[in-house]
Amino acid sequence: MTLPRFVSSAFLVWALAVPVGFVVAAPAAEYVEKKGKAELRLEAERVENGQVEMRLSDKLTLTFTVEGAAGLQVQPVQTPTTSADWETSGKFKPQRTVLGDGRWRWQQKIAVSPVKAGELTLPFEPLRLREAPSTAWEQVAWKPIHVRVTTEVLNPDLAELRDVTPPEQLPPAPVWRVPVYWAALPLALAGALLGVVYLRRRARRQVPPPPDVWALGELERIERLPLGEQTDVERFHTLLSDVVRRYLELRFQLPAPEQTTAEFLAAVQSSCLPEEQQAMVHDLLERCDLVKFARAHPSVEECQALATGARRFVQESAALPAAEGQPAADRNRQTTMA
CATH class of the missing domain: 1.20.120 (Four Helix Bundle (Hemerythrin (Met), subunit A))
Known part of the structure; x- marks a missing residue:
């Protein structure tokens, strides 16, 4: 067996020996409010009877949607709420999509996060829109939402459990073994270097398909x-x-x-x-x-x-x-x- 093949095989065995964990996210619940042609959709971990419950470490995803004719104009949402109990943790550019029959859909997503735990109220800023450039601006007012923010685990999941704490490290090796380790270190570095060179050459030979x-x-x-x-x-x-x-x-x-x-x-x-x-x-x-x-x-x-x-x-x-x-x-x- 050649040295590059030996290094590659050893690297593969080491990689397979590393444990890998997968965490499956729980499905999000939704709260939807419709006002004419406009819609507000809120995604949270739990929604019951119009009340949202979430953890302090989580965030709420707000989706503002308006459908109308081709001349529809909607002012982008800059600040979804003026409440000091909430902060904007993510904002995306508005998207316009063709629906057919001369109709369009305007949509924008914004994420907000609580800054403290407790019984909070999430008020929303009105959404401004108009059917055409020649018409007057309209305002769509949304109902405030009651949100309960806790530090508890709402959806217990075994996948979120942490691994058992590993045992403590052994005491340092005796002094007479240290020179042996130093002597083996150059050989280990040389083997690792040869492995890196071999993997890079192999990667360069892999041409992407047309x-x-x-x-x-x-x-x-x-x-x-x-x-x-x-x-x-x-x-x-x-x-x-x-x-x-x-x-x-x-x-x-x-x-x-x-x-x-x-x-x-x-x-x-x-x-x-x-x-x-x-x-x-x-x-x-x-x-x-x-x-x-x-x-x-x-x-x-x-x-x-x-x-x-x-x-x-x-x-x-x-x-x-x-x-x-x-x-x-x-x-x-x-x-x-x-």
């Missing part, structure tokens, strides 16, 4: 997922949309991250993809958004047909020359350099 090969493999894995529950259907469409976005980013350098569906489709339209390919992307992403945000309920056959369409799009677009999928500015730059 974008279409990667996308087809991911689509095959997604098609095997169960579709029995609505949550399974939503996860199916979320993963399908992510794979198509990532494939377009890798294959045609389209900016997929941090973009809404409308912005991404605009980038696809400005690219040099054929019109048929653009229509396939537009239809696929809109169908995924209808399930993720409009809570549509497609059948299992419709889900499988959508996955088949995504596979056909990847196979057909993979055959395009690299220049055909790039924006015109990139192709002009390549022509000038040539």
Whole structure:
């Protein structure tokens, strides 16, 4: 057995000997308040009869949602509450999603955390919106929520138990053994160095697959997922949309991250993809958004047909020359350099 193979085998045995623990999070409860076209959804560990109960170390996730026509305008929530008993622990940018038939959905998520334990009240700042730029602003007022903040464990879970405290360290080795350890230290360092060099060379030899090969493999894995529950259907469409976005980013350098569906489709339209390919992307992403945000309920056959369409799009677009999928500015730059 060669030295690199011996080092790699020893490293693998050591890695398998390390215990790994998995903690499964308890499902969150929800409190929902609807005011016309606006909705406030609160996620907490426990909600009973409109009263929220949580631990001091936890946080509440607030989701503000408004649906309306294309001209709908909503002012982003900067501070969800002015109460000194709460602080903002996370805030996300508002997202706009196409629902179809000329309707849009505006949504923003914010996380708040209590600063003390006890019986607290969580008041909300009004949400300002208007149907169109020519109409007056409206305010949506929300009911304050009573929250009980404790330092107790609300949902006991064996997975949250800590391991048994390990035994104390043995006393130092006798003085006559110390020189032996120092003599073995250079050999151990040399073996570790050889192992690192071998692993780095092996990692450099692993070339990532082409974008279409990667996308087809991911689509095959997604098609095997169960579709029995609505949550399974939503996860199916979320993963399908992510794979198509990532494939377009890798294959045609389209900016997929941090973009809404409308912005991404605009980038696809400005690219040099054929019109048929653009229509396939537009239809696929809109169908995924209808399930993720409009809570549509497609059948299992419709889900499988959508996955088949995504596979056909990847196979057909993979055959395009690299220049055909790039924006015109990139192709002009390549022509000038040539």
